[in-house]
Amino acid sequence: MTTATTDLDAKGKAARAAARKLARLSSSVKDQALFNIADALKTQEEKILAANAKDIQAGKDRGLSEALLDRLMLNASRLESMAEDVRSVAALPDPIGETFEQRIMPNGLQVGRRRVPLGVIGAIYESRPNVTVDISVLCLKSGNAVILRGGSEAIHSNTVLARVVRDSIAGAGVPQDAVQFIDSPDRALVERMLSMKEYIDLMIPRGGADLIRYVGENARMPVITGGIGVCHTYVDKDANVENAVAIAYNAKVQRPTVCNALDTLLVHSEIAPRYLPAIAQEWTKAGVEMHCDSRALSILGPSEAFNLKPATEDDWGMEFLSLTAAVKVVDSLDEALEHIERYGSGHSEAIITENYSKAMRFLDDVDAAAVFVNASTRFTDGSQFGLGAEVAISTNKMHARGPMGLRELTSYKWTVLGNGQVRS
Amino acid sequence: MTTATTDLDAKGKAARAAARKLARLSSSVKDQALFNIADALKTQEEKILAANAKDIQAGKDRGLSEALLDRLMLNASRLESMAEDVRSVAALPDPIGETFEQRIMPNGLQVGRRRVPLGVIGAIYESRPNVTVDISVLCLKSGNAVILRGGSEAIHSNTVLARVVRDSIAGAGVPQDAVQFIDSPDRALVERMLSMKEYIDLMIPRGGADLIRYVGENARMPVITGGIGVCHTYVDKDANVENAVAIAYNAKVQRPTVCNALDTLLVHSEIAPRYLPAIAQEWTKAGVEMHCDSRALSILGPSEAFNLKPATEDDWGMEFLSLTAAVKVVDSLDEALEHIERYGSGHSEAIITENYSKAMRFLDDVDAAAVFVNASTRFTDGSQFGLGAEVAISTNKMHARGPMGLRELTSYKWTVLGNGQVRS
Numbered sequence: 113m114t115t116a117t118t119d120l121d122a123k124g125k126a127a128r129a130a131a132r133k134l135a136r137l138s139s140s141v142k143d144q145a146l147f148n149i150a151d152a153l154k155t156q157e158e159k160i161l162a163a164n165a166k167d168i169q170a171g172k173d174r175g176l177s178e179a180l181l182d183r184l185m186l187n188a189s190r191l192e193s194m195a196e197d198v199r200s201v202a203a204l205p206d207p208i209g210e211t212f213e214q215r216i217m218p219n220g221l222q223v224g225r226r227r228v229p230l231g232v233i234g235a236i237y238e239s240r241p242n243v244t245v246d247i248s249v250l251c252l253k254s255g256n257a258v259i260l261r262g263g264s265e266a267i268h269s270n271t272v273l274a275r276v277v278r279d280s281i282a283g284a285g286v287p288q289d290a291v292q293f294i295d296s297p298d299r300a301l302v303e304r305m306l307s308m309k310e311y312i313d314l315m316i317p318r319g320g321a322d323l324i325r326y327v328g329e330n331a332r333m334p335v336i337t338g339g340i341g342v343c344h345t346y347v348d349k350d351a352n353v354e355n356a357v358a359i360a361y362n363a364k365v366q367r368p369t370v371c372n373a374l375d376t377l378l379v380h381s382e383i384a385p386r387y388l389p390a391i392a393q394e395w396t397k398a399g400v401e402m403h404c405d406s407r408a409l410s411i412l413g414p415s416e417a418f419n420l421k422p423a424t425e426d427d428w429g430m431e432f433l434s435l436t437a438a439v440k441v442v443d444s445l446d447e448a449l450e451h452i453e454r455y456g457s458g459h460s461e462a463i464i465t466e467n468y469s470k471a472m473r474f475l476d477d478v479d480a481a482a483v484f485v486n487a488s489t490r491f492t493d494g495s496q497f498g499l500g501a502e503v504a505i506s507t508n509k510m511h512a513r514g515p516m517g518l519r520e521l522t523s524y525k526w527t528v529l530g531n532g533q534v535r536s
Numbered sequence: 537m538t539t540a541t542t543d544l545d546a547k548g549k550a551a552r553a554a555a556r557k558l559a560r561l562s563s564s565v566k567d568q569a570l571f572n573i574a575d576a577l578k579t580q581e582e583k584i585l586a587a588n589a590k591d592i593q594a595g596k597d598r599g600l601s602e603a604l605l606d607r608l609m610l611n612a613s614r615l616e617s618m619a620e621d622v623r624s625v626a627a628l629p630d631p632i633g634e635t636f637e638q639r640i641m642p643n644g645l646q647v648g649r650r651r652v653p654l655g656v657i658g659a660i661y662e663s664r665p666n667v668t669v670d671i672s673v674l675c676l677k678s679g680n681a682v683i684l685r686g687g688s689e690a691i692h693s694n695t696v697l698a699r700v701v702r703d704s705i706a707g708a709g710v711p712q713d714a715v716q717f718i719d720s721p722d723r724a725l726v727e728r729m730l731s732m733k734e735y736i737d738l739m740i741p742r743g744g745a746d747l748i749r750y751v752g753e754n755a756r757m758p759v760i761t762g763g764i765g766v767c768h769t770y771v772d773k774d775a776n777v778e779n780a781v782a783i784a785y786n787a788k789v790q791r792p793t794v795c796n797a798l799d800t801l802l803v804h805s806e807i808a809p810r811y812l813p814a815i816a817q818e819w820t821k822a823g824v825e826m827h828c829d830s831r832a833l834s835i836l837g838p839s840e841a842f843n844l845k846p847a848t849e850d851d852w853g854m855e856f857l858s859l860t861a862a863v864k865v866v867d868s869l870d871e872a873l874e875h876i877e878r879y880g881s882g883h884s885e886a887i888i889t890e891n892y893s894k895a896m897r898f899l900d901d902v903d904a905a906a907v908f909v910n911a912s913t914r915f916t917d918g919s920q921f922g923l924g925a926e927v928a929i930s931t932n933k934m935h936a937r938g939p940m941g942l943r944e945l946t947s948y949k950w951t952v953l954g955n956g957q958v959r960s
Contacts, residue, residue, distance in 0.1 A: 132877075136900060215922060221911055223921050228903070230933050313933060334758065334934045355956040362958035453556075475951050476560060479652070487645055487954025496959070497647050497950065498639060509654050509737060509947035510758045511935040523933035526921065527899050530911025532779040534786035535920070 116296050117304045123259060123292040124311030127232045130289035131257035135229050139206035141285050146202035146249055148280035150195040153245070156276050157191055163272040164241065171265055183239045184266055194242050201249050204500040207519040208255045211527070222529040227522045229255030231313040234305060236261045236327055238319035241269035247316070248277045248291050250503050254521040257290040259312060261305060263319075264297040271295050306331040314521075316504055321431070336516065338481075338506040341371035341459030342431050343489045346448040346474070347387055348465035349380035355486060356383075356464040357390050362488040363462070365398040368435050371505065372460045372482075372492040375431055376438040378448045384411055384441045392418045400435045403427040407441035429455035445470050449477050456480060458507045460489035481507055481514035540720050541728045547683060547716040548735030551656045554713035555681035559653050561710060563630035569708035570626035570673055574619040576704045577669070580696075581615055587696040588665065595689055607663050608690055618666050625673050628924040631943040632679045635951070646953040651946045653679030655737040658729055660685045660751055662743035665693035671740070672701045672715050674927050678945040681714040683736060685729060687743075688721040695719050730755040738945075740928055745855070760940065762905075762930040765795035765883030766855050767913045770872040770898070771811055772889035773804035779910060780807075780888040781814050786912040787886070789822040792859050795929060796884045796906075796916040799855055800862040802872045808835055808865045816842045824859045827851040831865035853879035869894050873901050880904060882931045884913035905931055905938035 134142075153160070164186040171181050207227055214224030233256045237243045244262055251258035262270040274293030282288045294301055306315065309332045316336050317327035328337040345363055347356045363374035379387055388411050392402060396418050403423040404412060413420045427438040428451070442448050445463075452461055462484035463474040471485045482492040492515060494502025499517030506512050512520035558566075577584070588610040595605050631651050638648030657680045661667045668686055675682040686694040698717030706712045718725055730739065733756045740760050741751035752761040769787055771780045787798035803811055812835050816826060820842050827847040828836060837844050851862040852875070866872050869887075876885055886908035887898040895909045906916040916939060918926025923941030930936050936944035 132903070135903070217920070217922060221915065221920075226899075228933075352956070358956060358958050366959055471953075475650075479556075479559070480949060482950040482952060484952045485954060487952055487957040488959050490959040491645065491952060491954075491957070492950070496641070496645075498641060509652075513947050514950045523937050525902075525904060526906040526916070526938045528906060528908045528911055528915060528921075529895075530909060532776070532782060533911040533915070534782050535790055535912050535914040 114300070116298045116301055119296075120294065120301055120304055121308070121311075123294070124232075124308050126289040127257040127259050127292045128311050130287040131229065131231045133287050134252070134257055134290050135208070135255050137255070137286060139208075142206065142252055142255070143202045145252055145281040145284035145286040146198050148283050149245065149249060149277055150198040150202075152276045152280045153191045153195040153198070156272075157188060160191065160269065160272050160276065161186060161188075163268040166268040167241075167266050176265065180239060180265070184241065184269070186241060186269060190242070194245055198245065198249050201253050201501050204253065204518060206253065207522050212524075219533050220531065221533050224527050225524040226527050227519070227524050230521055230523050232257045232259065232311055233521065234259045234261070234308075234312040234315040234333070236302060236305070236315070236317045236319070236323065238263040238323060239265050241266045241273055243318055244270045244273040244293070245277060247318075248274075250501055250518065250521065252281065252286065252290060254518045256521055257292070259292040259294065259305065261294045261302060267295070267297060303330070309333045318504070334511070336504045336506050336512075337508055338459075338504050339371050340431060340457050340507065341373070341492075342375050342429050342455060342457040343372060343460045343462075344376045344378055344448075344452050344456060345374050345462045345464065345489065346378040346442075346445070346452070347380060347383060348445065348463055348467060348470055349382040350467040350470065351383060351387070351464040352466055353383070353387055353390060356387060357394055359462070359464055359486070359488045360391050361394045361398070363490055364395060364400055364437050365435070366488070366490055369433050370490075371431070372489050373433070374437060374489060376428065376440065376451075376455070378440050378442050378451060379408070380448075381407065381441050381443050384408065388412055388439070395437070398435065400437055403436065403438045405440045408439045411441070431457070445473065449474070452478060459505070460484065460492040462487065462489050481505065538724070540722045540725055543720075544718065544725055544728055545732070545735075547718070548656075548732050550713040551681040551683050551716045552735050554711040555653065555655045557711050558676070558681055558714050559632070559679050561679070563632075565709050566630065566676055566679070567626045569676060569705040569710040570622050572704035572707050573669065573673060573701055574622040574626075576700045577615045577619040577622070580700050581612060584615065584693065584696050584700065585610060585612075587692040590692040591665075591690050600689065604663060604689070608665065608693070610665060610693060614666070618669055622669065622673050625677050625925050628677065628942060630677065631946050636948075643957050644955065645957050648951050649948040650951050651943070651948050654945055654947050656681045656683065656735055657945065658683045658685070658732070658736040658739040658757070660726060660729070660739070660741045660743070660747065662687040662747060663689050665690045665697055667742055668694045668697040668717070669701060671742075672698075674925055674942065674945065676705065676710065676714060678942045680945055681716070683716040683718065683729065685718045685726060691719070691721060727754070733757045742928070758935070760928045760930050760936075761932055762883075762928050763795050764855060764881050764931065765797070765916075766799050766853050766879060766881040767796060767884045767886075768800045768802055768872075768876050768880060769798050769886045769888065769913065770802040770866075770869075770876070771804060771807060772869065772887060772891060772894055773806040774891040774894065775804075775807060775811070775888040776890055777807070777811055777814060780811060781818055783886070783888055783910070783912050784815050785818045785822070787914055788819060788824055788861050789859070790912070790914055793857050794914075795855070796913050797857070798861060798913060800852065800864065800875075800879070802864050802866050802875060803832070804872075805831065805865050805867050808832065812836055812863070819861070822859065824861055827860065827862045829864045832863045835865070855881070869897065873898070876902060883929070884908065884916040886911065886913050905929065
């Protein structure tokens, strides 16, 4: 083993030991740790921004795009908003210790399930330095230790933020070792981290599709794979056109770079002549490029008014993450369902219809983390679904599916209280 | 690919397609399928027993032990009891379709989670042919397709039982392909099966520790690892001695070959002089051999009355699966907790005490699937915990922990009903 991997093993061991202590801490101690972090983001502002300036300068020297530099950049107001987020997490109920399905069995045994932390979470993430604080705080609140591996572009910012977090929690009586930060850019460490099954119970990758796929394919421990959304909105022939325009507009335009944004619009052939020009007009104002199948093209084009291209096979099942949408005309709900089954990624799918039976059938038949009737797929989100915080959006079926809150970072143990019972 | 692996891939594909249909079937269709299976175990008795006779003959020729031959053996009364088990599963509530945490958000969106099947379960199991029916029935009831790989000793019995299951469910309108049976003894198929991530959502190994470890280490999909229990019972100085004798006796003797049986008895030094002779007397009558640390030995021996041996380091953390127990005297609850943390397998752990604070501390601090106060660890079981059926006992923390019932074979999807909502 190299020095770096030996060091990583030591971090794993330390995180495991800290997790055992963390699991037993009261909510008030954990919340105090979070308040300390929020305060320190203000008191340590100068140090944090100085480190961030180094990353920004290095990024400029390496020719990072304006968009990436913006993701990387911290300032006083961004730090304040990070601190606010930390205080919001502190205000959420503690998931640990909640007991559920407690019952008394016929033999008098009191059997229940009590929520406990998972143990140690591994996080691998890209560029945005706020993730260092965000993930640490979600893990601490849910009683989990965490091992953080950020992107090399943000190495100076992340190193200082991790130190701020560790110092802050120590001040509240939470073991520093509950938050481990990998400060070496050595790529081999990612490989080693993915094999550390004995120290890491769950891996959360945050970043682009390539990172998530790499972690999913190579990790020896469970991984939350998610964040990849090929999302369809199907406008049924019985749709309310006004709703259907507003929803598809919102789903594509409100924040096109995220996983729950619309990728493919499916439109029933009977409503397409009325609907397609209406959505095309709104989308065009927002700068949306439409990759249309031949039937959609023949309704909309050739027109200088819209930004149209013929769709290719690659457009179906494409996650655009930009102001581009694939558009296809279908002849039935069945055809829409088949298309979604074939090309969807099991993230978020919507039907727009006033027809009750079709709405119910869509809900029943579509196999995705979130299935919508008459609403924008953009709602797939922890806080929009009432979870308070969002750890990740899972497209796995095991453990947790869709938006994951604090509770989804927990396990449970069965507690059994008896007075001498034996099994016969 | 060999013909056999191509055939296995075809089974995977067929199971996946059947799973999609199965997910939409009503409870009554699934239950009818189960009743048909129960009936067929009677009507097809002759065929089943003839196939079983071949396995028994082959087992005798290969020199299988009496115990293994007994596990392998079917007869009319065993088939009747299998049929009864199938009818009990049919009588359980259907977990699929249950909606939970449904709420109306401030913007009027109705957000809830609806239980759906996981998809396709893979099962790899040893010798007992009843597992073929048992696992099929649990998967069908929970809306999952299943790919079965039984042990080569039971190949004739399993082949006929799988055919009986497939024919029975087809008669109820459930796709035959929902149950796939691998009828080739080719070992390479297990390897291929463990790599079939695209067709198998969850792998359940049932059998010895070696099988479970092999599947856990090699499967590319999630695995329920469990069934390995190194279980401690700690007799505190404030224990009720009578309870403590009855519980340790039950935990060791009632069924020594299972994972929730007692392996190590930890006894507080202040109660050991009274307690150890009492339990030793009862255990000795039942034929229990005690592997004692030096302090336990000095209390109990040298004595011809008991079956004593000095414990070696290997005895701690050993799953005996027989009438053997390791015995150790400790000086405090802390020492007991440390021993359990070091040597336990996270399955089932018990404290016997009348002291409230120590009972609570044991519940809080022990990290295991099931933690008991004043009761036998033998209760760790799906039906004893009120789950109706038991699919497996998981020592994982992800997804499900401890006894798993039908609900633990499900996932959920978020359903969102709107009337035109868009995200701002």
